């Protein structure tokens with residue numbers, strides 16, 4: 001960096017003083033916090049994303065301004081790499097360092113050191129491009145301006161404002177752009193509606209009556225976008241509630257996180273909806289859960305179909321198509337199918353998937369870990385219990401399918417199965433979990449199977465479970481094994497947890513420090529709800545005692 005460049009960087013940095021006494025960390029899903037405290041962070045991540053683009057030969061990088069399911073006064077920022085996936089974990093420490101640099105001088109010196117280490121050189125010509133998106137939060141617009149200034153303060157870097165988007169839309173667009181494809185929001189919608197139509201046309205029985213789906217848009221961007229998409233979809237009867245236009249507050253008593261955690265009816269839904277198929281999106285529309293209000297319920301409780309159940313439905317459908325391939329291909333030479341869950345997956349779902357004969361792998365919490373693991377298969381399906389997930393197809397498997405589609409006789413069962421797999425690979429977001437594409441795939445599979453939401457729910461019965469958050473003086477005191485299911489520290493706490501688990505039939509419990517909140521999370525499962533609650537409570541007491 002020459003002197004003029006350093007001077008201009010110092011000047012723009014002065015516009016965004018760092019708040020005092022706040023320690024920021026890139027965490028499980030980028031920086032998050034009170035929107036009022038985030039301008040300097042967002043500005044600095046703007047710089048980082050421009051440097052990332054230069055480093056990767058001017059590839060387009062994405063910057064998404066969102067705090068997902070957090071309260072409306074929060075905001076956050078995540079970086080999308082050229083593949084459309086999350087920022088490479090190798091760059092996270094640099095993100096932490098610059099976000100916390102206490103003065104402009106320290107910031108410039110950290111940037112210089114990092115550029116030297118990474119051999120990044122910047123010149124006059126255009127060398128970086130960053131696409132910026134934001135959700136519907138009121139703080140989004142001014143934070144986006146801060147990010148733009150950050151990007152533009154790196155010589156030769158261009159920031160492009162893509163407007164209000166869902167997180168998965170931006171990831172999809174970044175991926176498409178770097179693959180040299182047309183990458184507008186319209187292309188995204190067209191891709192969804194075309195592949196959805198293709199799957200509808202391949203449904204074995206025609207003339208099915210389509211029942212209505214009611215979508216809870218969390219008063220966020222998801223409801224807005226699904227509204228825009230609706231016009232181009234046929235065979236789908238959609239009603240959208242909690243669009244944010246009727247005075248409702250983002251994520252307040254609504255949305256996927258609320259429904260999954262509380263297992264109660266979201267605002268805007270009630271006794272008139274008993275038995276109806278309902279779906280909830282989260283604040284940036286990268287999570288999806290389904291639910292229905294049971295007819296015998298006198299309380300607010302819903303029957304929840306979470307990420308595990310969506311994963312099971314997807315796995316069943318994909319397996320059915322693979323079984324229709326000829327014997328050589330079925331054996332898995334070209335089609336290694338695997339599913340990836342985390343320790344939070346309900347034990348009953350894991351048992352069910354194993355009974356289907358599937359290879360079930362486990363990854364650490366956070367989609368960046370699940371995505372990496374799923375990419376090891378030809379078809380890798382991953383889901384967190386909270387509803388974030390997708391299906392990844394390897395390039396070699398897609399090439400194999402394309403060749404098959406050409407060779408096989410049109411209209412044969414095998415040709416149809418291959419065409420369904422190709423359509424799924426186009427429909428389901430290959431960059432990141434996407435509530436919109438996930439919802440369309442769930443809907444078409446239910447129509448394909450001829451199933452109601454109740455029938456789908458019967459695939460297996462969830463084991464009763466309970467999650468508790470425990471506030472402790474220092475959550476880093478809890479260290480777990482890489483699978484996150486055993487605590488290595490505090491010493492001897494795992495023996496005490498094991499002794500508790502032994503007291504319960506089908507008992508399972510683990511603790512881990514949260515990567516997004518200042519708490520230790522406790523998860524417990526057992527054969528009855530009372531037992532799961534009691535096991536979670538005793539483990540939480542152990543955490544309090546040991547920490």
Ligand SMILES: CC(=O)N[C@H]1[C@@H](OP(=O)(O)O)O[C@H](CO)[C@@H](O)[C@@H]1O
Nearest residue numbers: 028029366367384386514515516517
């Ligand atoms: C138990 C749980 O749901 N944890 C969530 C939560 O992470 P924690 O590290 O547990 O705070 O937020 C992550 C980002 O949204 C999400 O990926 C993850 O699944």
Ligand SMILES: [Mg+2]
Nearest residue numbers: 068282284286
């Ligand atoms: Mg989200």
